[in-house]
Amino acid sequence: MGRIAVTGTSSFLGARILRRLVDARGADSVVTVDIAAPPAAPGGVRHQMLDLTLPGADQRLVDVLQDEEVDTIVHAAFFTSPRRDSSYAHELESIGTLHLVAAAAAAGVRHVVMRSYTAVYGARGENPNFLTEDRRPDPNPSLGWVRDKLEAEQHALAFAKRYPSMGVTILRFATILGSGLHTFYSRVLAKRVVPVVFGYDPLVQFLHPEDALAAMEAALTKGPCGIVNVVPRDALSLLTALHLAEKVTVAVPHSAAYALADLAWNSGIGAAPAGFVDYARFLFVADGDKAKRELGWTASYRSRDALGAYLAYRYPEKAGSMLEAEA
Amino acid sequence: MKVVPLHRAPTRSRRAAPPRTDRDLRARLRTVEAELERAKAKAAHPEGVLVTLARLMHAGTRGLSWASLARLQSALYFAWHSEDVDEFGSDRRFTETLQPLFEFLYTVWWRVETAGIEHVPAEGPGLVVVNHSGVLPYDGLMVKLAIRQEHPARRDCRMLALDMFALLPVLAPLLAKSGSVRANPENGERLLNKGELVGVFPEGVKGVGKYFRERYKLARFGRGGFVRIALRTGAPIIPCAVVGAEEIHPMIAKADWIGRPLGFPYFPITPTFPALGPLGLVPLPTKWSIDFADPMDVSQYGPEAAEDPILVNRLSEEIRSVIQRMIDGRLARRRSIWFG
Numbered sequence: 001m002g003r004i005a006v007t008g009t010s011s012f013l014g015a016r017i018l019r020r021l022v023d024a025r026g027a028d029s030v031v032t033v034d035i036a037a038p039p040a041a042p043g044g045v046r047h048q049m050l051d052l053t054l055p056g057a058d059q060r061l062v063d064v065l066q067d068e069e070v071d072t073i074v075h076a077a078f079f080t081s082p083r084r085d086s087s088y089a090h091e092l093e094s095i096g097t098l099h100l101v102a103a104a105a106a107a108g109v110r111h112v113v114m115r116s117y118t119a120v121y122g123a124r125g126e127n128p129n130f131l132t133e134d135r136r137p138d139p140n141p142s143l144g145w146v147r148d149k150l151e152a153e154q155h156a157l158a159f160a161k162r163y164p165s166m167g168v169t170i171l172r173f174a175t176i177l178g179s180g181l182h183t184f185y186s187r188v189l190a191k192r193v194v195p196v197v198f199g200y201d202p203l204v205q206f207l208h209p210e211d212a213l214a215a216m217e218a219a220l221t222k223g224p225c226g227i228v229n230v231v232p233r234d235a236l237s238l239l240t241a242l243h244l245a246e247k248v249t250v251a252v253p254h255s256a257a258y259a260l261a262d263l264a265w266n267s268g269i270g271a272a273p274a275g276f277v278d279y280a281r282f283l284f285v286a287d288g289d290k291a292k293r294e295l296g297w298t299a300s301y302r303s304r305d306a307l308g309a310y311l312a313y314r315y316p317e318k319a320g321s322m323l324e325a326e327a
Numbered sequence: 328m329k330v331v332p333l334h335r336a337p338t339r340s341r342r343a344a345p346p347r348t349d350r351d352l353r354a355r356l357r358t359v360e361a362e363l364e365r366a367k368a369k370a371a372h373p374e375g376v377l378v379t380l381a382r383l384m385h386a387g388t389r390g391l392s393w394a395s396l397a398r399l400q401s402a403l404y405f406a407w408h409s410e411d412v413d414e415f416g417s418d419r420r421f422t423e424t425l426q427p428l429f430e431f432l433y434t435v436w437w438r439v440e441t442a443g444i445e446h447v448p449a450e451g452p453g454l455v456v457v458n459h460s461g462v463l464p465y466d467g468l469m470v471k472l473a474i475r476q477e478h479p480a481r482r483d484c485r486m487l488a489l490d491m492f493a494l495l496p497v498l499a500p501l502l503a504k505s506g507s508v509r510a511n512p513e514n515g516e517r518l519l520n521k522g523e524l525v526g527v528f529p530e531g532v533k534g535v536g537k538y539f540r541e542r543y544k545l546a547r548f549g550r551g552g553f554v555r556i557a558l559r560t561g562a563p564i565i566p567c568a569v570v571g572a573e574e575i576h577p578m579i580a581k582a583d584w585i586g587r588p589l590g591f592p593y594f595p596i597t598p599t600f601p602a603l604g605p606l607g608l609v610p611l612p613t614k615w616s617i618d619f620a621d622p623m624d625v626s627q628y629g630p631e632a633a634e635d636p637i638l639v640n641r642l643s644e645e646i647r648s649v650i651q652r653m654i655d656g657r658l659a660r661r662r663s664i665w666f667g
Contacts, residue, residue, distance in 0.1 A: 128513035199496025
């Protein structure tokens with residue numbers, strides 16, 4: 001069995017899956033490939049310095065993968081929240097993934113496990129209540145953050161098709177709430193006053209980090225199975241989540257919400273650009289059946305538990321009063 | 328020679344003339360006293376009136392903070408919402424809160440009369456196909472309530488709500504929380520596969536947004552999507568006719584130029600709306616009847632029949648005519664819109 005290469009080791013999922021792999025298989029079975037050494041790397045893990053955005057990164061990566069006898073890659077180098085520097089995000093996520101899968105195919109890697117997001121489906125009024133993996137993603141075209149993820153997925157799928165020796169698993173995770181993980185929702189939950197869209201209250205899914213890691217491990221043991229939704233068992237209404245978190249909500253009519261969101265984002269106080277208003281209006285709840293069937297994985301925490309655990313971590317002084325049911 | 332003076336010599340002091348009389352003295356005393364009072368008041372509140380007011384207001388609202396506002400909002404929200412919803416977003420406490428209003432509409436306002444409730448299966452999946460009318464989707468609510476109240480199994484019928492309602496602000500969460508589900512084939516099939524009772528309005532917008540003059544003439548039944556989900560899941564189809572809902576908001580005209588920019592597919596003009604303002608939103612108290620017909624078993628055709636457009640259209644047309652016949656029968660027997 002070859003080694004497992006992990007990218008994005010400074011990211012929430014990357015760092016944690018690295019630790020798990022080291023604990024389970026030993027430090028020699030893992031190699032990290034990243035632009036910087038992992039901040040808290042477990043001892044003995046070899047690190048290969050590599051910038052996926054540079055021209056020629058694919059050639060260098062082929063050498064690295066062959067030298068290290070890598071047969072599986074965990075690709076977690078993605079931004080979890082929208083960035084103002086969207087061109088770098090595009091280079092890293094879309095082009096970086098292109099370099100990565102090209103190198104993986106050339107180096108004879110057997111399996112690429114890639115992190116993705118249920119947000120790529122797009123929050124649309126037309127969505128069915130449960131989005132399955134064969135649903136064509138239709139996100140708001142103005143959202144570069146989502147577009148880059150989709151492009152990355154498409155590069156991976158295209159290479160897997162062209163090189164049958166290489167399989168991919170694309171794990172579309174629901175919103176993970178965890179310590180040190182910055183997402184659209186964690187930014188919203190960090191504020192005291194949260195704008196909501198007047199007259200809308202969509203269902204949202206929150207994934208517990210433990211569940212996310214368990215799904216990642218299941219994918220590594222199972223082998224390639226294409227796109228798989230990794231979601232909790234249930235959903236929560238957005239207003240319920242915000243009120244459980246004791247936020248002051250301010251309702252903004254949707255006709256004004258997009259312009260105001262862009263204004264806030266451009267002036268540096270907003271949590272996300274205007275396209276994200278969609279996610280506060282319409283649902284993008286994904287169906288977890290395929291994960292159960294093919295990975296043999298089901299979430300052990302509900303959305304509510306994930307939110308409760310996150311709030312208890314964020315606001316330890318209030319943890320008692322806020323979610324009694326959590327205990 | 329005359330000397331022209333450069334400065335007029337002061338003839339008299341600018342200061343007020345010293346008081347001469349008793350009355351003058353008293354007036355002077357009063358002004359001095361008033362000045363003294365003002366000075367005293369200023370000494371007591373050196374910031375001035377505005378600052379004092381602000382200080383008072385702050386003292387009055389000292390108990391208020393973002394946290395208390397958040398707790399207040401949260402308490403208000405959870406007073407009529409539960410913390411958990413089912414997988415389609417239906418909220419039990421929300422429904423229970425609104426239940427008295429719905430029951431009032433059902434028993435008192437529209438005095439709904441049902442017939443053929445025994446045709447609704449007591450268990451397993453079933454697709455209740457209903458004619459749509461009434462501008463606002465009250466008919467779905469009443470069919471749901473009819474099955475809940477009159478059927479011995481007290482079944483819950485999940486109504487598939489039209490996209491146009493499921494996308495509108497306020498109405499969208501209201502429908503979802505009271506148990507409706509957005510109408511699309513995926514949702515319908517999922518519910519039927521779980522063995523639930525599902526209600527559909529195949530006429531869609533064409534039905535609910537009908538002019539008053541077109542009342543009780545069934546519009547086209549979409550493209551037979553409801554037949555396809557019944558074929559795929561093998562669920563029986565139960566035709567259902569609602570009479571009375573057509574007259575609750577008699578739409579005599581549509582003002583699309585108002586509706587479109589607001590995101591409504593139509594803006595209804597009825598004798599009472601918008602002339603009477605919000606009062607025009609009160610539906611008229613007509614007498615309703617809800618009839619269910621024999622279930623139609625489509626499982627004999629098998630799931631692959633869903634790909635046969637000719638068969639799908641034929642079945643769809645068959646169900647349409649059953650419902651139209653039920654409506655015509657009721658109308659022939661009805662003597663009054665208000666009393667049945």
